[in-house]
Amino acid sequence: MGSITAYEIAAGKRYRVRWRDDQQKQVEKKGFRTKKDAELYLAHTEVSRSNGSYTDPGEARITVGALGVEWLRNKKHALKASSFSSLNTSWRVYVLPRWGDVRIGDIRASHVEQWIRELSEGTATTTRTKSAKAGASPRSASVVYRALGVLAGILDTAVRDGRIPRNVARGAQNLPPKQSQKPRRYLTHSEVVRLAEATNNDTHRTLILLLSYCGLRWSEAIGMHVSDIIFPRHRIQVQRAAVEVEGKIVLGTPKNWERRLVPFPAFLEEPLEQLCRGKRADDLVFTDLQGKHLRRAKTQHGVNSWFTTALDLADIERLTPHDLRHTAASLAISSGANVKAVQRMLGHKSAAMTLDTYADLFDDDLADVAERMNQGGLNANVARLWET
Incomplete structure (x- = not known):
C-alpha cells in the first residue's frame, strides 16, 4: 500500500502520494490540492498495478x-x-x-x-x-x-514499453478525407507504339516498350543486368531495384522483396539483344550516356524531359513512367490473362491486391462471364424449365 502525506507551500497545503513500483523503487507524485484527490489517485494506481496496466509517471517524462x-x-x-x-x-x-x-x-x-x-x-x-x-x-x-x-x-x-497507458495519436476525429484517385489512363497498343516511336534513341524506345508490355517498375527496369534476361525463354529475372532516394541511386531488392520471372513478347528480343551486345553479364541493360543508371524522367508540369517530349510528339496527355505499368496490366487483362498471371507479372503480394488495384479492368470480364454463363445455360436447354 502507498501513503499520503501533507506538506506546505506558499500557496497553501498540498498532498503527496508515495508508493513502490514493481521493482520496489519508491515513486511519488505530489501537488494534489485535496486529500480526496490524492486518495483517488493512489486507489487508481493500486488498481492499475493489480491488473497490469500500471505505468510509472517518471517514464512518461521522456520527450x-x-x-x-x-x-x-x-x-x-x-x-x-x-x-x-x-x-x-x-x-x-x-x-x-x-x-x-x-x-x-x-x-x-x-x-x-x-x-x-x-x-x-x-x-x-x-x-x-x-x-x-x-x-x-x-x-x-x-x-x-x-x-x-x-x-x-x-x-x-x-x-x-509501459511508459504511457495508451496512444492518444490513434483514433483522431478530424483527419482530412483522402482524395479519390483520378481515373487511370491506360494506353492502347497503338498509343504505346506511337509513344515509343516519338523517343529519340533506342534505349528510351526499348524501355517504353518494356514498361508497357512487362509491367516492371521503373526501379526494376533500370536495375536490370544483362544476365537477368533469359533470351531462349523470353523471360526476365526481376531480382533487384535501383531506387533514386534524395538524388542518389540505392540498390536493393524489388518492392515487397518479391523476386519473380516476367515474360516479354518476342518482338522485344531483338531490341534487347542490341542493348546487351558487347556488354558483360553484370552490366546494366539501360544506361545513360555515361553508362550509369538512368534517372527517372521528370514529368511535372513546366518541366521538359525526354519522356514529356515524346508524349507531346505522340499527342498523348501527360503521364508518368509508372502509368506504363498500369498499361501493361490493362493490355495483359484485355488479352485474356487471368488475375493470377497478372499478379505474378506485376509482383503483387496476392491476387486480391491485383483485383483491388485494377478492379475497373475486370468489369468487361464480368460481362463476358455473364455471356458465357448465359450461353452455357442455353446449351443445356434451360428454357425447358418454363415450358408448359
Whole structure:
C-alpha cells in the first residue's frame, strides 16, 4: 500500500502520494490540492498495478524527440531506403519541430487534433516555416497521414514499453478525407507504339516498350543486368531495384522483396539483344550516356524531359513512367490473362491486391462471364424449365 502525506507551500497545503513500483523503487507524485484527490489517485494506481496496466509517471517524462531517434533507427533497419526516406523527411520536417521537446505524458488527444488541423491548413510549425509565412500552404492528406503515422508509431512503442497507458495519436476525429484517385489512363497498343516511336534513341524506345508490355517498375527496369534476361525463354529475372532516394541511386531488392520471372513478347528480343551486345553479364541493360543508371524522367508540369517530349510528339496527355505499368496490366487483362498471371507479372503480394488495384479492368470480364454463363445455360436447354 502507498501513503499520503501533507506538506506546505506558499500557496497553501498540498498532498503527496508515495508508493513502490514493481521493482520496489519508491515513486511519488505530489501537488494534489485535496486529500480526496490524492486518495483517488493512489486507489487508481493500486488498481492499475493489480491488473497490469500500471505505468510509472517518471517514464512518461521522456520527450518525443528522445524516443524518435531510436524509433527511426529501428525503422531504417526494417524498411527499404525509399520508404525510410519518406518517414525520415516527415519526422524531420513536421513531427520534430512540433513534438520534439514535448514529454510523451503531456500529449493530449486534443493537442494532436489541433496539430492535424494546423497541418491541413498549412499553419503548423515545420522546418519549412519560411515558405509558410509567405502564405499558408495547406498540406495534402497523404502528408498529414504520414506525419501522424510517425508520431503514432513512436507512441505505440512507448505504450509497449509501459511508459504511457495508451496512444492518444490513434483514433483522431478530424483527419482530412483522402482524395479519390483520378481515373487511370491506360494506353492502347497503338498509343504505346506511337509513344515509343516519338523517343529519340533506342534505349528510351526499348524501355517504353518494356514498361508497357512487362509491367516492371521503373526501379526494376533500370536495375536490370544483362544476365537477368533469359533470351531462349523470353523471360526476365526481376531480382533487384535501383531506387533514386534524395538524388542518389540505392540498390536493393524489388518492392515487397518479391523476386519473380516476367515474360516479354518476342518482338522485344531483338531490341534487347542490341542493348546487351558487347556488354558483360553484370552490366546494366539501360544506361545513360555515361553508362550509369538512368534517372527517372521528370514529368511535372513546366518541366521538359525526354519522356514529356515524346508524349507531346505522340499527342498523348501527360503521364508518368509508372502509368506504363498500369498499361501493361490493362493490355495483359484485355488479352485474356487471368488475375493470377497478372499478379505474378506485376509482383503483387496476392491476387486480391491485383483485383483491388485494377478492379475497373475486370468489369468487361464480368460481362463476358455473364455471356458465357448465359450461353452455357442455353446449351443445356434451360428454357425447358418454363415450358408448359
